[in-house]
Amino acid sequence: xxxxxxxxxxxxxxxxxxxxxxxxxxxxxxxxxxxxxxxxxxxxxxxxxxxxxxxxxxxxxxxxxxxxxxxxxxxxxxxxxxxx
Numbered sequence: 001x002x003x004x005x006x007x008x009x010x011x012x013x014x015x016x017x018x019x020x021x022x023x024x025x026x027x028x029x030x031x032x033x034x035x036x037x038x039x040x041x042x043x044x045x046x047x048x049x050x051x052x053x054x055x056x057x058x059x060x061x062x063x064x065x066x067x068x069x070x071x072x073x074x075x076x077x078x079x080x081x082x083x084x
Contacts (some may be wrong), residue, residue: 014030023081025057025083036051058080066079066080
């Protein structure tokens with residue numbers, strides 16, 4: 001069935017509880033794709049154009065610098081997150 005999400009493989013267990021974990025650098029592309037879907041296809045955000053989000057692990061190896069750019073290249077977000 002289109003649009004159906006199974007939280008535990010294909011078991012069809014509708015009482016499954018999702019696992020919540022801290023984000024990791026490898027999640028950045030998927031999170032950006034999810035957000036941009038809502039920018040392009042819904043009125044939920046006030047953004048009109050998709051974002052490009054970039055990340056760079058800092059020299060200490062314990063944090064990542066994140067930044068987002070809009071469609072014109074303007075910096076729209078700048079943050080540092082701790083890696084676990």
